[in-house]
Every structure is written in C-alpha cells, then in structure tokens.
Amino acid sequence: MMKKNDMIYVTRPMIPPRDKFHQMCDEIFDSEWLTNMGEKHNKLEDNLKSFLDVDNILLFNNGTNALLTALKAMDLPYGSEVITTPFTFAATTHVIEWNGLKPVFADICQDRMVLTVESIEKNITPDTSAILAVHVYGFPCDVVGIERLAKKYNLKVIYDGAHAFNTKILGKSISKWGDITMLSFHATKLFNTIEGGALISNCKATHEKIKDLRNFGFQNEVTVSDIGINGKMNEIQAAVGLLNLEILDDEIAGRIYINQLYRDNLSCIREITIPNIDDNTSNSHQYFPILVENKRDELYEFLKKNGVYARKYFYPLCSEFAPYSKLESSSVDNLPIATEMSRQVICLPYYGRLVEDDQLNKVITLIKDFFR
Numbered sequence: 001m002m003k004k005n006d007m008i009y010v011t012r013p014m015i016p017p018r019d020k021f022h023q024m025c026d027e028i029f030d031s032e033w034l035t036n037m038g039e040k041h042n043k044l045e046d047n048l049k050s051f052l053d054v055d056n057i058l059l060f061n062n063g064t065n066a067l068l069t070a071l072k073a074m075d076l077p078y079g080s081e082v083i084t085t086p087f088t089f090a091a092t093t094h095v096i097e098w099n100g101l102k103p104v105f106a107d108i109c110q111d112r113m114v115l116t117v118e119s120i121e122k123n124i125t126p127d128t129s130a131i132l133a134v135h136v137y138g139f140p141c142d143v144v145g146i147e148r149l150a151k152k153y154n155l156k157v158i159y160d161g162a163h164a165f166n167t168k169i170l171g172k173s174i175s176k177w178g179d180i181t182m183l184s185f186h187a188t189k190l191f192n193t194i195e196g197g198a199l200i201s202n203c204k205a206t207h208e209k210i211k212d213l214r215n216f217g218f219q220n221e222v223t224v225s226d227i228g229i230n231g232k233m234n235e236i237q238a239a240v241g242l243l244n245l246e247i248l249d250d251e252i253a254g255r256i257y258i259n260q261l262y263r264d265n266l267s268c269i270r271e272i273t274i275p276n277i278d279d280n281t282s283n284s285h286q287y288f289p290i291l292v293e294n295k296r297d298e299l300y301e302f303l304k305k306n307g308v309y310a311r312k313y314f315y316p317l318c319s320e321f322a323p324y325s326k327l328e329s330s331s332v333d334n335l336p337i338a339t340e341m342s343r344q345v346i347c348l349p350y351y352g353r354l355v356e357d358d359q360l361n362k363v364i365t366l367i368k369d370f371f372r
C-alpha cells in the first residue's frame with residue numbers, strides 16, 4: 001500500500017467511510033448500471049437540489065465540462081466577447097476559447113478579489129455577449145451590480161462557482177443570481193465526487209437544453225437536437241458524493257475551527273492581511289487565502305522547505321498564460337489590482353484533518369517564525 005506523504009498540502013479530500021463505499025460499489029456492480037443517469041446519480045441530484053435549495057441542478061463528470069456546456073447553452077454569437085476575470089484557474093478562460101468566443105479580461109477589487117462592476121463596464125463593447133464571473137474562494141461577486149449591467153447591456157451572466165459550494169447571500173443560494181452557475185466537485189474542493197461538477201440554472205428551458213447538451217445533444221433515442229458533449233457523471237462518482245454529503249457538516253465544522261485559529265494567531269502579523277467577507281454572506285470554506293506584502297514568495301519557499309505546500313492561487317494570472325498574454329485586455333494597465341493581488345496571495349492549508357498530528361500548529365508556528 002502506498003504510504004501517506006508527510007507533506008502538509010493546501011487541502012486533503014474528504015474520504016467517505018470505506019465500508020459504506022464498498023457496499024455501494026457492490027450495489028452498483030450488481031445492478032450492472034455504471035453510468036448514464038443511474039440510481040445513485042439521480043439520488044445525488046435530488047439530494048443536492050434540497051441541500052443547496054435550488055430548483056434546477058444537473059450533475060456533470062467535471063466542472064470544466066459543465067462550464068463548457070453552460071456557455072454553449074447560452075447560444076452566444078460566434079466570436080463575440082465574454083468579459084471575465086484573470087484571477088482564476090485556467091479552466092475559466094479556456095472554456096471561452098473552446099466555445100469559439102473571445103475572452104476579455106477586466107480587473108478585480110482588493111478586498112474580495114472578484115470582478116468590479118466598473119471594470120466590467122469599461123470593457124464592454126458592441127461585441128460583448130456575456131459576463132463569466134468567478135466567485136473566487138467562494139467570495140461572492142457583486143451579483144446585484146452585475147445583474148444591473150446585464151440588463152442595461154443585454155448580456156448573459158454565467159458564474160463560475162467552482163469554489164462557492166453552498167455559499168449563501170442573506171440565506172439564499174448564490175446560484176439564484178445569473179443565468180447559470182457552475183460548481184466543481186473535484187477532489188480538491190470542499191465537497192468532492194473525486195471528479196465532478198454541476199450546473200444550476202434559473203430557467204426551465206435552459207435546464208432542459210443543458211440536459212440534452214450533457215448527453216451528446218440526444219433529446220430522445222433517435223433525435224439529436226444540438227451539438228452536445230459527454231458530460232455525464234458515473235455511478236461511482238455519485239456514490240462518493242452521496243457519502244461525502246453525509247460527512248460534510250463535520251468537515252465544515254473542522255474548517256470553521258481552523259479558520260478561527262488562523263485568525264487568532266496571524267492577524268497580529270503586520271505584513272499579513274486576511275480577507276473578510278460581508279456579514280450577510282456565508283463562507284464556503286473552500287480556501288484560506290492571505291495577502292502578504294513583499295515577502296510572499298520567500299514565505300512560500302520557506303514553508304515548502306519545511307514540509308508545508310501552500311499554493312499561490314492565483315499566480316500567474318490567466319492573462320499571463322501564453323495563449324492569452326497578447327490580448328489587448330491582458331495589459332497590466334487594464335489589470336493593476338489583479339496583478340498586485342496575484343503577487344501577494346497565498347492559500348494556506350485548509351482541511352478538517354489539519355488539526356490532527358499537530359499539523360495546524362506546525363503551519364502557524366512556521367509562519368510566526370518567518371515574520372519574527
């Protein structure tokens with residue numbers, strides 16, 4: 001058996017109880033129904049619908065395929081412009097290009113690191129068809145401001161909510177805003193199905209369209225109505241999801257405890273800023289980002305040398321990646337705050353089991369030693 005690595009990573013996945021998982025695998029193999037909207041898949045879809053309190057949800061085999069499909073479902077004019085953030089994972093920008101659309105980067109704000117309405121508006125042209133915004137770290141975008149812009153300029157709004165599982169604003173699911181919200185259930189995410197994702201939409205017709213697109217465009221056995229993809233989640237993924245949903249509360253409780261300890265111990269360090277979210281928003285507890293003035297890279301190397309693998313999410317910016325760096329909107333002048341934030345941010349280890357084996361203490365002590 002492979003030995004567990006002693007390195008402290010930025011995250012560790014929730015692992016379902018093995019006896020229950022083995023039992024579910026037996027059920028799946030006995031049924032001989034391994035994928036294509038099987039029993040476990042449908043049950044997970046129902047359970048998530050109630051858990052997240054949403055009307056329309058469709059599971060996917062990963063978040064990237066889900067986001068690809070979300071853009072496709074919006075029927076945006078080929079070659080039109082989609083305004084997006086550079087401060088995100090590569091997949092957000094890639095899905096725009098894969099849909100034959102043009103990414104246009106706008107800048108973010110300093111406190112929550114999400115797109116600002118002012119910067120979005122500045123980048124709107126007659127060719128703009130949509131906004132693809134990211135609730136980065138689960139910090140909500142200005143959903144009301146973006147809705148206002150979308151109405152004014154007749155734009156579609158898609159949210160990449162890969163980090164925003166169960167984020168709520170005033171008790172309402174964050175997915176109530178925008179045309180479609182994507183969730184990722186990748187192993188690094190708070191809630192995982194190993195690989196996986198979902199689309200939540202606020203319109204029944206869009207929901208039905210996504211359902212067809214997810215399955216090659218098949219409307220029924222003999223009718224292909226659209227150019228679809230294989231986005232289906234399989235039964236083993238769904239089984240992991242069903243079991244992880246049962247232990248999610250414990251994982252969140254663990255992260256809340258760690259969050260408080262980090263704040264108690266690190267907020268007095270002058271060089272560190274810990275971002276806060278508004279009181280009316282629930283934290284998704286996906287990441288624990290801090291901003292470090294000047295010495296971010298030294299801190300990263302120091303932690304790594306001492307067995308702690310924190311991550312510079314999101315450095316470099318997507319606008320700095322080779323396929324996008326020549327775009328006009330990729331200039332530093334257009335993205336001053338995003339550029340600054342990407343040079344300061346570092347995500348600390350954040351997962352329920354971090355309290356075991358003195359790991360959390362080790363991380364905190366190392367950071368304190370570094371700044372002493």
Ligand SMILES: Cc1ncc(COP(=O)(O)O)c(C=O)c1O
Pocket residue numbers: 062063064065088089091092134160162163184185186195196197
């Ligand atoms: C912001 C963001 N968008 C999209 C994705 C892609 O999701 P997936 O890995 O499930 O394909 C990720 C990460 O995994 C992400 O962090």
